[in-house]
Each structure stands twice: as structure tokens, then as C-alpha cells.
Amino acid sequence: MRLTDCLPNQNKITIAISGLNKNAGKTVVLNRLLHDAVAINKIVAITSIGYDGEKTDKLDGHQKPQIYVPSGTIVATASAIIEKAGQDIEILVATGQHTPLGQVYIVRYHQSGFTEIVGPSSLTGLIKLKQMMIDFADLIIVDGALNRLSQISPRLCDAAFMAVGGRGSIAEIVEKTRQQLSLIKLPLAPVSIREKVRQILSGQDCAVITDSQVSSVPCPQAPLIKTADQTGCLIYRGALTFSLVQKLQTRYWGVVVADTGSVFITAQQVQALAKKGFQIFVGWSLPLAGITLNPNIRMGNTLDIVELGVKISTLCPDLPVVDVVSRLWFKGGEPAGRLE
Amino acid sequence: MWSAGCGLKEVSLLVDWNKNLSGDFAKVFDLIKPLSPYGKANHRCFRLLRRCQQDQLQELFSRVELVRSFLKHDLKGAVKLRRLLKQLRKVDNHLDQIELGQVTDINLFELNRCCNLLNEITAIVDNSVLQDIIDTQNGALSVVLEVLKDGNRVEGSFYLANSYSQTLAELRKQLRHLERALISETQDNSRRAVSILGSQTKSVFTVSKHQQDIITRLRQLDNIELLSQTEHTIKFRVKDTEQIKELKAARKNTERLLRQHLQVIRTELGESLSPVLGRILQLLKDIGYLDTLLARAKAANELAGVRPEIVEENLIEISRGRHPILAEILVADEADFTPRTIRLPAGVSLITGINMGGKTVTLRLIQLLTLMVHAGMPVPAESMKIGLRDYVYFSRSDQDSILTGLSHFGQEVKALKTILNHKQEFGLVLIDEIAHGTSPIVGESLAIAVLEELHRSNCIVVVTTHYTGITEKVPVYEWQIKGLNYARWQDGNLTDDLDIATLSSCIDYNLEPVTEKNRGGSKALQIARLLGMDKKIVARAMQLAEESHTEKSLFKGE
Numbered sequence A: 001m002r003l004t005d006c007l008p009n010q011n012k013i014t015i016a017i018s019g020l021n022k023n024a025g026k027t028v029v030l031n032r033l034l035h036d037a038v039a040i041n042k043i044v045a046i047t048s049i050g051y052d053g054e055k056t057d058k059l060d061g062h063q064k065p066q067i068y069v070p071s072g073t074i075v076a077t078a079s080a081i082i083e084k085a086g087q088d089i090e091i092l093v094a095t096g097q098h099t100p101l102g103q104v105y106i107v108r109y110h111q112s113g114f115t116e117i118v119g120p121s122s123l124t125g126l127i128k129l130k131q132m133m134i135d136f137a138d139l140i141i142v143d144g145a146l147n148r149l150s151q152i153s154p155r156l157c158d159a160a161f162m163a164v165g166g167r168g169s170i171a172e173i174v175e176k177t178r179q180q181l182s183l184i185k186l187p188l189a190p191v192s193i194r195e196k197v198r199q200i201l202s203g204q205d206c207a208v209i210t211d212s213q214v215s216s217v218p219c220p221q222a223p224l225i226k227t228a229d230q231t232g233c234l235i236y237r238g239a240l241t242f243s244l245v246q247k248l249q250t251r252y253w254g255v256v257v258a259d260t261g262s263v264f265i266t267a268q269q270v271q272a273l274a275k276k277g278f279q280i281f282v283g284w285s286l287p288l289a290g291i292t293l294n295p296n297i298r299m300g301n302t303l304d305i306v307e308l309g310v311k312i313s314t315l316c317p318d319l320p321v322v323d324v325v326s327r328l329w330f331k332g333g334e335p336a337g338r339l340e
Numbered sequence B: 001m002w003s004a005g006c007g008l009k010e011v012s013l014l015v016d017w018n019k020n021l022s023g024d025f026a027k028v029f030d031l032i033k034p035l036s037p038y039g040k041a042n043h044r045c046f047r048l049l050r051r052c053q054q055d056q057l058q059e060l061f062s063r064v065e066l067v068r069s070f071l072k073h074d075l076k077g078a079v080k081l082r083r084l085l086k087q088l089r090k091v092d093n094h095l096d097q098i099e100l101g102q103v104t105d106i107n108l109f110e111l112n113r114c115c116n117l118l119n120e121i122t123a124i125v126d127n128s129v130l131q132d133i134i135d136t137q138n139g140a141l142s143v144v145l146e147v148l149k150d151g152n153r154v155e156g157s158f159y160l161a162n163s164y165s166q167t168l169a170e171l172r173k174q175l176r177h178l179e180r181a182l183i184s185e186t187q188d189n190s191r192r193a194v195s196i197l198g199s200q201t202k203s204v205f206t207v208s209k210h211q212q213d214i215i216t217r218l219r220q221l222d223n224i225e226l227l228s229q230t231e232h233t234i235k236f237r238v239k240d241t242e243q244i245k246e247l248k249a250a251r252k253n254t255e256r257l258l259r260q261h262l263q264v265i266r267t268e269l270g271e272s273l274s275p276v277l278g279r280i281l282q283l284l285k286d287i288g289y290l291d292t293l294l295a296r297a298k299a300a301n302e303l304a305g306v307r308p309e310i311v312e313e314n315l316i317e318i319s320r321g322r323h324p325i326l327a328e329i330l331v332a333d334e335a336d337f338t339p340r341t342i343r344l345p346a347g348v349s350l351i352t353g354i355n356m357g358g359k360t361v362t363l364r365l366i367q368l369l370t371l372m373v374h375a376g377m378p379v380p381a382e383s384m385k386i387g388l389r390d391y392v393y394f395s396r397s398d399q400d401s402i403l404t405g406l407s408h409f410g411q412e413v414k415a416l417k418t419i420l421n422h423k424q425e426f427g428l429v430l431i432d433e434i435a436h437g438t439s440p441i442v443g444e445s446l447a448i449a450v451l452e453e454l455h456r457s458n459c460i461v462v463v464t465t466h467y468t469g470i471t472e473k474v475p476v477y478e479w480q481i482k483g484l485n486y487a488r489w490q491d492g493n494l495t496d497d498l499d500i501a502t503l504s505s506c507i508d509y510n511l512e513p514v515t516e517k518n519r520g521g522s523k524a525l526q527i528a529r530l531l532g533m534d535k536k537i538v539a540r541a542m543q544l545a546e547e548s549h550t551e552k553s554l555f556k557g558e
Helices: A026-039 A079-085 A123-133 A170-184 A191-201 A219-224 A242-248 A267-275 A305-315 B023-029 B037-044 B051-073 B075-087 B092-099 B105-126 B140-151 B166-189 B191-197 B212-219 B242-302 B324-332 B359-374 B408-421 B440-455 B486-491 B500-505 B524-530 B535-547 B549-555
Strands: A013-019 A044-048 A050-052 A067-069 A074-078 A089-099 A102-109 A113-115 A117-119 A139-143 A159-165 A206-209 A214-217 A233-235 A254-257 A279-282 A288-294 A328-331 A334-338 B204-208 B224-229 B233-238 B315-321 B340-345 B347-352 B383-386 B391-395 B427-432 B460-464 B477-484 B507-513
Touching: A013 A026, A026 A044, A026 A067, A026 A139, A026 A159, A026 A288, A044 A050, A044 A123, A074 A079, A074 A089, A074 A123, A079 A089, A079 A102, A079 A113, A079 B105, A089 A123, A089 B105, A102 A123, A117 A123, A123 A139, A159 A170, A170 A267, A170 A305, A191 A206, A191 A214, A191 A233, A191 A254, A206 A219, A214 A219, A219 A242, A242 A267, A267 A279, A288 A305, A305 A328, A305 A334, B023 B324, B023 B359, B037 B242, B051 B075, B051 B242, B075 B105, B075 B242, B092 B105, B092 B242, B105 B140, B105 B242, B140 B242, B166 B191, B166 B242, B191 B204, B191 B212, B204 B212, B212 B224, B315 B359, B324 B359, B340 B347, B340 B359, B340 B460, B340 B477, B340 B507, B347 B359, B347 B440, B359 B383, B359 B391, B359 B427, B359 B460, B391 B408, B408 B427, B408 B440, B440 B460
Parallel strands: A013 A139, A013 A159, A044 A074, A044 A117, A044 A139, A074 A117, A159 A288, A233 A254, A254 A279, B347 B460, B347 B477, B391 B427, B427 B460
Antiparallel strands: A050 A117, A067 A113, A074 A102, A089 A102, A206 A214, A206 A233, A328 A334, B204 B233, B224 B233, B315 B340, B315 B383, B477 B507
16 A cells, blocks of 8 residues: 555645644655655645755754655745755746745756745645646645644645654553544534535635524624524634633534634533533534554654554544554554555 | 926925825825836835926826727727736846846746746737837847747746756756666665565665564665664665665766756856846836826726816816715715816915805815826816916814924914915915914904915915905905705705705705805804704804894895
8 A cells, every 4th residue: 555545536636744743754754645646657746834844843953854856846935945955946836925935936846856845824825825736736745834733624635644643652642643533523514504504614704503594694793692592503714712612602502613623622622512512513524534653752762653553543443544664554443564 | 207306495394295195185196006016116106296397297197198098999908918017026136136146046937937928018018009108129028038938938937948058958867867777776776675575665764573574584684784773663774785876976966067057057047138137127117107107097097087288377277076085985975076166366266155065175176186187197077277386285174283282273374484485486275264273353364464465476375264354355266155055955845953964965065256146144053053953042143143243244145
């Protein structure tokens, strides 16, 4: 199996890589995906939320894996990086999006080598960039920023890998992954209203759904509206924070947000709210294609990859769980073999 | 061409029209929206043109009219031109970098992109009436396009193609050959490891200690070395053969040579381009100027503006002038703006009329249209004749200044003093409720004294006032708002206590010259009654007015 085999399809598809924490191994996964895509003759475009690919971590000074792109790869990066590298590249598009390192350009590498990638830090900016890159590549990979689920919004990507590990004990990693998965698996809005909900979430306003009707409300006022006997459910286009939920639970029986990227409360808080009868739904589910593992924790120590892989795989038996370094992969709570 | 400064004396209040421009004018001026960064920069630098710049102003009006005719007759070209102008980006920094010899691929890409857009823009200009406005044939564009043509790829991308240099082509070929050879050698070298691992591998790879059989077999290979190990994993490396080492060294060297050669080509291209970059920048500035003219023409069309007639006579004559900002507000309230017609020769013109009759609006209209003329903007009127002004001063009745500590009266006196010192210049002075900020008797006396002086000046002075004694002492030109439309009031069976919108519908806002026959008195108490003021209070006020000799004479005509 290759990592690309985890994808729902391999044409004109955007893949996001999100890390559960720092040092979770996102760049290693990116390199692996690049390698696998080239092996199946796909043109890959890569970009990042913010800056990635530097030799040393700007936050803690540790050495980081660099991004190695084969000749023909499409890269979105900033003018300062292009000028510094002086490599054999073709400049395809000036995106008009600016970062502290200059304007983001889409370039084609005509030479294999290491690169640094820079992209916009907003979801809207990334979506615009993706639309520009899709003309040049079969697969677009968005390398994520630290601990950000919002980038794997279904509005941006068609498939996502969640990188876990690199910090803490096996028990800690498993617990953190379990909590994150419980957020990712938030239930979709009921089938009967799902299309209507998606229509509202794609528009400008929020809405209140009661048994009989759907009434549109401006989003800033939505948290203040009180439905009789909490018979209404709010369709909310913004970010779901703890303070907002506290207001909502006295007024509505539930809330529907766009996707897990809009949820900024913990899994425990979601459970506590559910016990009180307040439910949280999503309009679109996150297209998680697999979980990747980094058993290398700091100071040269490693975790037992088989134990870690089996335990994580048990949490999500349907998903492939992969260590791209040792090439072992797991499914259904047991080892499934080695990657090609 | 935009800078002001042709000999106007230093008068801090009046010297710079571009400071403290009225809100009305600023809003109308904001309707001019150039699309390109060069158009925006050109528009930002614009300064109102003065009386001594009449030729420039006439030329500007002619050009705006020419562009309006282009917009009218070549809609397709206009749409395409606007689309292209929107795509232009500022390239000054890139041009500077190229001139300094610090050429990068981005500089070349941006210059190439810019020149391709300029090429399309100039093609439209050269095939239209716009060719009379700017000269696009400075020769620079064709030089840049020729120099960069080999790098010009599909859809505006840029690449230093092999056609730029034989050496470049050979280095790229060599590098590709080395990479292929290296991949092949590396695969050969790691073949035994791959057969043990069951999958492709890099030269450094990690094996879990759970896979003891694999580890044992790997340890037996002579080209595999153990790099490091932890509690759970072992990291191995496939040793490079001598041939792989040589290939890697050769690749590294070729990459270095390629980088160096690419920079040589960039520098050579920069040297070929440098002599014409100044002309490219000039062309961009000219296109920016054209962009502002297009924006001006578009704004003029939106306002249904007409070109004013600039005359040598010292007068302003407005026929059915409209105030676009107020008109827009009125449209929102489902009402119409009454166009104003007025003739203002040098000297003092007095505007009188009922409260809420639109006297201040008339002053605002005169100010706005005059400023628009000096900005080269066609005016929203049926026609307008104007002898250009040296300055415009508007004293509004609601102004005071906390910053300077002056009341409105203090500010007005200070400004009048300055204006009197420059009374022989051709100013437009608009004063709303002259000298009303002090006691009526003193205020009226001061107003008469000032207006006597200004009436003999070169200024066009327009004053609104309720002081009736002015006309007896100064031979001013008199205009009045027609006032209450009693017929409309009675037909509609309207009662007292009207809201403001209904009251407005009962007022005829047209201006008329005052004659002995049509001179109207104060209608303040009637307006107060219509707005719902207690009848007893209105009656008492009327009684008091009648007791006053002055007020009695005012009510004589009713």
C-alpha cells in the first residue's frame, strides 16, 4: 500500500495534513506523499498555512526535516524564498496574496531539491490559492500549521491526514487522539434538514430551525434570540466558543456549525453539554483519510510503534494508521503490513 | 501638470484648496476611481487647478469629453481596457532592482507580465480616439517584449528557457542525466535491502525492533551499516558506492554551475533591459493618467455632468444645477431635489427666504459645482458658465473650533478680515447667515459694513441672511427662495403639526430674483405653527412682532 491509496481518488484532489501538536511529523508525511504521488505519475502542488520547510524550528531551535521536491513539482511560496533559493524554476502565477515574506507566487520546480513553502494563513486565502493551483496539478497538498483543525475544513480539502505523536507517552497520545477523533466524529445534521442547513451555512446569515419553520437571522443577533421552551436549533456560521455555547444552551436545544474546524471547545465540554441535552451537529464531516504516527519523541527516545499503532488503530478501526518512517501500517486494531 | 502654485499670495486660510475641502466635494471627488496603481497614484497627486491654469483646465475637460465619447462608442474596448487596467500591478521596485543589476526571476516575471498587459492596453489605445491623449509609441515596450519573448510561456508564466543559452541547455541536460543515473545506481545499490524490507527505501531507513528477522538479515548485508538505535527502533543506512559518491559530487557541481549560469543570464537580460526601463515607467505613468481620465469620464457619466463654459467674465451662472449628494439622500426619502438656477455677477448676491427653504443648500451647491469645475469635473447641471476663481471660501453657520478656541463668530471675523485683504482677487465667498453669532443690531451693522466693501470687489460673494436692513444700505443682487406653496398646502387638506417630509412637499425651493412685487416677508411664525408649535405661543409671538415697528413692516404684505 502507498499513502496515496488512502485517498478517495487521485485526480484534482486537495489533501491537508494537520498535526495534533508540534513535532507530530507533518513534514515527513508531506515528503512521503510527494514521493508516492511521483511514483504513480501524478503532478503535485504543495503549499502551507504560513511558513514551513525551514531547517530549524523557529520556536524551539530543533532541527526539522526539510521538504524535498522532485523536478516538476508545483510550489506556492513567497518571493523572499524564491529569490534566496536561486533555483531553476518557472514562475507561473503571482497570487496577489501577501505574507511577511512577500507575495505568494506559484512556481514550478525544474530541478529536484529542498524547498521552503509559504502560504496564506487564512482559510479563505488558502481556498483561493487552491483554486489557482488546481490548474497545474493532480494533487494539492496543504501542509498544516501547529494544532489547527480549521485547515482540514471540507471547504478546503477533499482528504486529510492527521499526524499524531512526537510528544508524550503512548497513553497521552492515545487519549489526545481519542478526544480529537470524538470532535471529528461530531454527528452530521439530520438528513431531513441537511441540505437546507448546508444552504444556510454557505450563505451570509444564520438561521433558527423549529419544528415548523426555518427563520433567517443575522449572525451577531443569533446567540441572543430565545426560542420558546428551547424548541429551536441554531444554524451558526461562526466559531463555536465556550462562552458562546454557554449563551446558546439556555436558548436552543442544539447548534449546527459548518464543520469541526469551527468547534473551539474540548471533547469533554462537548460530552458535558450532551449530558445536559444540548447537541452539536456539523454541516459537513471532515474527510479524514488516515492517521499518521510519529513515535520519535524528543531527546532521541522513541515509542513502541507497534503498541502505539495498534492502540490508535483501535480508536478508529476503519481508518489506516501509518508510520511513514518505519513504513508499518495498521488497520482494525492490528498491524496490516508495510508500505510499498 | 497637477501642482498648483501660480502666484497666489500666502493666505493661510485660502492658499491650499486641497486642505479642508468640503465634505460634499470630497464625496463627489471620491466617485473618481482609477483601477490601476498608477492611476491611483496619479489621482492622489491631483490638485485643484486655479484661475491662472485655465489652459490646463480646458485641456483636461477636452480630454475627459474625448474619453466619454470613447466610452459611448467603443463599449467593448472600454470593458477590455478596464479589465486590463485592473490587472496592472506596481512594478517600480522590480524595475529598480533590474537597473541595479540585482535581477531575479520574479523581477523578470513581473516585468514580462506588465509589458504583456501594456501591449494589450496600447493596442486598444492606438486603435481608438484615445491615441490623441497619450503617446504609446516610445519604443520601449517592443524592446522588452523581444528580450523576454523566449521566457514567455503559456498564460503569462515566465521561465529562463534553454533558447537563452546553449550552455544553459547543456547544463540542464547534464543534470537530468546525472539524476537519472543516480536514481538507477541507488536503486541497484539498495536492491538487496529492498528485497529484505519488501518495499522501496531511501538510503537511510528505520526498522522496528519487532521485526527481528528483518534486522538479522539486514545486518548480514555488507553495504548496510547501523546508524543508530533506540529502545524500539534501529536506523540503518545503505552505504554509497564509489560510483554513487562520484555521481553525487558531479550533480552537486552541475547544480552549482547551473545556478551560476542562470544568474549570468538574468544579469545579461537585465543589461539589455536597463536602457528602456525609464521609458517603460513613463509609459506606465501615462497609462495611469489615462486610467484617471477613464475614471473621470465614468464619474461624469454617473452624474450626468456637462462641460462647464469657462468665460473671461467675472460671473457664475448655473442653470438647473443639482447637488448629487443631497439628491441621493432625498431619493432614499422618496423626494426629489429641486434644481437651482442662479446668476452671480461680481459683488454681493443676497439669498433670502423662509426657514428650511434651502438657502444653505444653494450655497453648498454653488460651492460644490465651482470646486468641481476647478477639479476638471463635468458638473451636474443643464449648463454652467464660470469665470475661474482664485479661491473658494465658505463660512457655514454651524462651524466653530474647539481646537483654536474660536467661536463661529470669531472664526468668521478672522476669515472676513483675510478676505477683505484680498478683495481684489477673484474669490468665491459664501457666507451662511452672516454675522449672526452676535446681537442682531450689531451683527446687521457689521454685515452691512463688510458687504459694502465686498460689493465693490472682484469677489463673487453669496450671502444668506435674515437681516432685512442690508438691502436698504447695499445695492446687492437679491434672490429669494419662492417659499411656501399655499395652494399645495390647502389642496392636500393638510393640518398643523406636519412632519418635516410633508412640510418639505409644501415648499417651492426654486430661486427667483427679488423685485418690489414679489418680495416676501418672514414666514418663521407660520413655519413654527405648521411644525406643531403651541398655538398660544405662536399667537403671543405674532402680537409681540406686531408691537415692534420693524416686525410690523415685515407683516404688512400678508
